[in-house]
Amino acid sequence: MRSLLHALVLGLLGAGIVHIAVLFLVPEFSERDAWSRLAMASDLYKMTRLDAEAGGAPVVKSVDPMFYAAACRFNLADGLVRIRAPGDVPFWSASVYDRSGHNIYSFNDHNANSEKLDAVVLTPAQMIDVRRDLPEDLQGAIFVEAPIEEGIFVVRAFVPDNSWKPIVSRFLEQSACGLQEY
Numbered sequence: 001m002r003s004l005l006h007a008l009v010l011g012l013l014g015a016g017i018v019h020i021a022v023l024f025l026v027p028e029f030s031e032r033d034a035w036s037r038l039a040m041a042s043d044l045y046k047m048t049r050l051d052a053e054a055g056g057a058p059v060v061k062s063v064d065p066m067f068y069a070a071a072c073r074f075n076l077a078d079g080l081v082r083i084r085a086p087g088d089v090p091f092w093s094a095s096v097y098d099r100s101g102h103n104i105y106s107f108n109d110h111n112a113n114s115e116k117l118d119a120v121v122l123t124p125a126q127m128i129d130v131r132r133d134l135p136e137d138l139q140g141a142i143f144v145e146a147p148i149e150e151g152i153f154v155v156r157a158f159v160p161d162n163s164w165k166p167i168v169s170r171f172l173e174q175s176a177c178g179l180q181e182y
Contacts, residue, residue, distance in 0.1 A: 035099050038073050038152065045081070047072045047175045050154070068168050071154045072177030076146070080122045080130070080182055082138075083153050085175035087115030089168050091158040096121055099150045113140045120180060121146055121153060130182055138182070153177060 042048040050069040074081040083094070093108040094117060109115055119142045122130065127145045130138070155175055157168045 034071075034097070034101055034152065035073065035150075038071055042073075044073050044075055044078075045178050047083075047155075047172070047177050049172060066159055067156045068159055068165075068172055069154060069156045070172040070175055071152050073150070073152050074121065074177065075150050076121065076123050076126070077149050078179055080120055080126055080180040081153070081177065082141070082180035083117065083119045083121070083155070083175065083177045085117040085155060085171055087112075087117065087171075089157045089171045090160055090164065092117060092171070093156050094119060095154045095156075096144050096146055097152045097154065098146075098148045099152075101152075104146045104148060104151065105144045107142060107144075112142060117155065117175065118142065119144055119153075121151065123147065123149075126182075135182055138180070 038048060047070045050071055072081075072083065085092070087109060091109060093106065095106040096104045098104055107119075109117070112118070118140060120130075120138060121144045124145055124147060127143065130143075155172065157171050159165055159168045
Protein backbone atom coordinates (compact mmCIF):
# COMPACT_ATOMS: atom_id res chain seq x y z
CA MET A 1 0.00 0.00 0.00
CA ARG A 2 2.85 2.33 0.85
CA SER A 3 4.52 1.85 -2.56
CA LEU A 4 1.19 2.56 -4.31
CA LEU A 5 0.81 5.82 -2.37
CA HIS A 6 4.43 6.70 -3.13
CA ALA A 7 3.92 6.06 -6.87
CA LEU A 8 0.70 8.12 -6.86
CA VAL A 9 2.40 11.11 -5.17
CA LEU A 10 5.36 10.93 -7.57
CA GLY A 11 2.99 10.72 -10.54
CA LEU A 12 1.01 13.76 -9.41
CA LEU A 13 4.20 15.70 -8.72
CA GLY A 14 5.58 14.84 -12.17
CA ALA A 15 2.29 15.76 -13.85
CA GLY A 16 2.32 19.12 -12.03
CA ILE A 17 5.87 19.87 -13.19
CA VAL A 18 5.02 18.96 -16.80
CA HIS A 19 1.86 21.09 -16.65
CA ILE A 20 3.75 24.16 -15.40
CA ALA A 21 6.49 23.69 -18.01
CA VAL A 22 3.89 23.52 -20.81
CA LEU A 23 2.23 26.70 -19.57
CA PHE A 24 5.55 28.55 -19.67
CA LEU A 25 6.30 27.28 -23.19
CA VAL A 26 2.92 28.17 -24.75
CA PRO A 27 3.93 31.75 -25.69
CA GLU A 28 7.03 30.46 -27.48
CA PHE A 29 5.03 28.12 -29.68
CA SER A 30 1.94 30.26 -30.18
CA GLU A 31 1.08 31.15 -33.76
CA ARG A 32 -1.42 33.81 -32.73
CA ASP A 33 1.00 36.34 -31.26
CA ALA A 34 0.96 40.02 -32.24
CA TRP A 35 3.61 39.55 -34.97
CA SER A 36 1.61 36.76 -36.64
CA ARG A 37 -1.70 38.62 -36.44
CA LEU A 38 -0.12 41.77 -37.85
CA ALA A 39 1.56 39.75 -40.61
CA MET A 40 -1.85 38.37 -41.62
CA ALA A 41 -3.30 41.90 -41.69
CA SER A 42 -0.57 43.74 -43.65
CA ASP A 43 2.92 43.73 -45.14
CA LEU A 44 6.18 45.01 -43.73
CA TYR A 45 6.53 48.83 -43.56
CA LYS A 46 2.76 49.42 -43.69
CA MET A 47 0.97 51.16 -40.84
CA THR A 48 -2.04 49.09 -39.83
CA ARG A 49 -4.79 50.13 -37.47
CA LEU A 50 -5.00 47.82 -34.48
CA ASP A 51 -8.35 48.96 -33.16
CA ALA A 52 -11.82 48.11 -34.44
CA GLU A 53 -12.51 51.76 -35.43
CA ALA A 54 -10.75 51.09 -38.73
CA GLY A 55 -13.53 48.64 -39.61
CA GLY A 56 -13.65 44.93 -38.97
CA ALA A 57 -12.23 43.07 -36.03
CA PRO A 58 -9.26 44.53 -34.14
CA VAL A 59 -5.84 43.05 -34.95
CA VAL A 60 -4.79 43.23 -31.30
CA LYS A 61 -7.34 43.80 -28.56
CA SER A 62 -6.74 47.08 -26.75
CA VAL A 63 -7.04 47.25 -23.00
CA ASP A 64 -7.92 50.95 -23.07
CA PRO A 65 -10.85 52.16 -25.20
CA MET A 66 -9.63 55.76 -24.84
CA PHE A 67 -6.66 55.03 -27.13
CA TYR A 68 -6.54 54.18 -30.83
CA ALA A 69 -3.46 52.46 -32.16
CA ALA A 70 -1.60 51.60 -35.35
CA ALA A 71 1.44 49.41 -35.89
CA CYS A 72 4.08 48.69 -38.48
CA ARG A 73 6.27 45.60 -38.79
CA PHE A 74 9.85 46.18 -39.92
CA ASN A 75 13.11 44.39 -40.70
CA LEU A 76 16.28 46.36 -39.92
CA ALA A 77 18.30 44.08 -42.21
CA ASP A 78 16.68 46.06 -45.06
CA GLY A 79 17.88 49.40 -43.64
CA LEU A 80 16.78 52.19 -41.31
CA VAL A 81 13.06 52.50 -40.62
CA ARG A 82 11.47 55.93 -40.33
CA ILE A 83 8.05 56.53 -38.82
CA ARG A 84 6.25 59.85 -39.18
CA ALA A 85 2.86 61.24 -38.24
CA PRO A 86 1.36 64.73 -37.91
CA GLY A 87 0.91 65.96 -34.36
CA ASP A 88 -2.69 67.11 -34.23
CA VAL A 89 -3.86 64.95 -31.30
CA PRO A 90 -3.99 65.65 -27.54
CA PHE A 91 -1.43 62.96 -26.74
CA TRP A 92 0.46 60.21 -28.57
CA SER A 93 2.95 57.60 -27.48
CA ALA A 94 5.14 55.23 -29.43
CA SER A 95 6.83 51.93 -28.60
CA VAL A 96 9.25 49.59 -30.33
CA TYR A 97 8.84 45.88 -29.70
CA ASP A 98 10.95 42.95 -30.81
CA ARG A 99 9.34 40.11 -32.71
CA SER A 100 8.53 38.29 -29.44
CA GLY A 101 6.64 41.28 -28.07
CA HIS A 102 9.26 42.55 -25.60
CA ASN A 103 9.28 46.34 -25.29
CA ILE A 104 12.62 47.75 -26.47
CA TYR A 105 11.92 51.49 -26.30
CA SER A 106 9.02 53.84 -25.55
CA PHE A 107 8.53 57.59 -25.84
CA ASN A 108 5.72 60.11 -26.25
CA ASP A 109 4.96 63.56 -27.61
CA HIS A 110 6.57 65.17 -24.56
CA ASN A 111 9.93 63.59 -25.51
CA ALA A 112 9.72 64.66 -29.16
CA ASN A 113 11.39 67.78 -30.56
CA SER A 114 8.01 68.94 -31.88
CA GLU A 115 4.43 67.73 -31.63
CA LYS A 116 4.95 65.66 -34.75
CA LEU A 117 6.05 62.05 -34.55
CA ASP A 118 9.36 61.61 -36.38
CA ALA A 119 11.38 58.57 -35.34
CA VAL A 120 14.10 56.40 -36.86
CA VAL A 121 14.66 52.82 -35.71
CA LEU A 122 18.10 51.39 -36.43
CA THR A 123 20.69 48.88 -35.22
CA PRO A 124 23.81 49.94 -33.28
CA ALA A 125 25.93 49.37 -36.43
CA GLN A 126 23.58 51.52 -38.53
CA MET A 127 23.73 54.22 -35.83
CA ILE A 128 27.51 54.40 -36.17
CA ASP A 129 27.15 54.94 -39.93
CA VAL A 130 24.47 57.61 -39.50
CA ARG A 131 26.51 59.50 -36.88
CA ARG A 132 29.38 59.90 -39.34
CA ASP A 133 27.26 62.06 -41.62
CA LEU A 134 23.80 62.84 -40.30
CA PRO A 135 21.49 63.67 -43.21
CA GLU A 136 19.77 67.07 -43.00
CA ASP A 137 16.24 65.62 -43.02
CA LEU A 138 16.97 63.46 -39.95
CA GLN A 139 18.10 66.38 -37.76
CA GLY A 140 14.93 66.54 -35.63
CA ALA A 141 14.15 62.81 -35.53
CA ILE A 142 14.21 60.66 -32.41
CA PHE A 143 16.70 57.82 -32.91
CA VAL A 144 15.81 54.45 -31.44
CA GLU A 145 18.86 52.21 -31.37
CA ALA A 146 17.49 48.67 -31.20
CA PRO A 147 19.64 45.52 -30.98
CA ILE A 148 17.06 43.55 -32.98
CA GLU A 149 16.53 42.60 -36.61
CA GLU A 150 12.73 42.37 -36.81
CA GLY A 151 10.28 44.40 -34.78
CA ILE A 152 7.01 46.24 -34.46
CA PHE A 153 6.55 49.99 -34.09
CA VAL A 154 3.29 50.90 -32.31
CA VAL A 155 1.72 54.38 -32.18
CA ARG A 156 -1.09 55.07 -29.71
CA ALA A 157 -3.18 58.23 -29.65
CA PHE A 158 -5.52 59.46 -26.92
CA VAL A 159 -9.21 59.99 -27.71
CA PRO A 160 -10.61 62.20 -24.91
CA ASP A 161 -14.19 62.17 -26.27
CA ASN A 162 -16.24 61.33 -29.37
CA SER A 163 -15.47 64.66 -31.07
CA TRP A 164 -11.79 63.64 -31.26
CA LYS A 165 -12.42 60.27 -32.94
CA PRO A 166 -12.13 61.54 -36.55
CA ILE A 167 -9.07 63.65 -35.73
CA VAL A 168 -7.25 60.78 -34.03
CA SER A 169 -8.26 58.40 -36.82
CA ARG A 170 -6.84 60.83 -39.41
CA PHE A 171 -3.62 61.12 -37.36
CA LEU A 172 -3.14 57.35 -37.47
CA GLU A 173 -4.18 57.04 -41.12
CA GLN A 174 -1.65 59.73 -42.10
CA SER A 175 1.16 58.02 -40.18
CA ALA A 176 3.80 56.45 -42.38
CA CYS A 177 6.41 53.76 -41.91
CA GLY A 178 9.12 53.07 -44.45
CA LEU A 179 12.76 52.50 -45.21
CA GLN A 180 14.99 55.57 -44.96
CA GLU A 181 17.92 56.28 -47.25
CA TYR A 182 21.09 57.56 -45.63
